[in-house]
Amino acid sequence: MMRARLRKVAAFAGMAVLIGLSGSVLAGDFEGKWLLDDTSGNPFEAVLSSDGxxxxxxxxxMKHGTWKEENGAxxxxxxxxxxTRIFKQGNKxxxxxxxxGASLTDKPTNTSGASKKD
Known part of the structure; x- marks a missing residue:
């Protein structure tokens, strides 16, 4: 009985670690330099650092701010x-x-493509 309980606790802990790692992998996908267009269609570069x-x-x-991964974006x-919200849609x-003043549930002011620079 005690061993079964320990196995359940260990399995739960292992799943928690995997979930934590998958979140950091997603965040890692967004770290780096991005080429974006502003609301007028003019290109600009955004850099998302690992420290947020x-x-x-x-x-x-230059503009500055903070970022984090939220719901895959x-x-x-x-x-x-x-x-600004960057997200993957299909293969792009x-x-x-x-x-x-707008929230992420409002209609975006602008939507355009985004590309990550190496």
């Missing part, structure tokens, strides 16, 4: 108030932009 910080070139200025909260990545 984000930076991006936007015209002549990278969600970036910029210091400008904008939010997409970007959605949300204006200040």
């Amino acid at each position: 910080t984000a930076s991006g070139t936007h015209g002549d200025s 990278a969600v970036i909260h910029w210091n400008t108030g904008w939010t 990545y997409m970007k959605e932009a949300f204006k200040p």
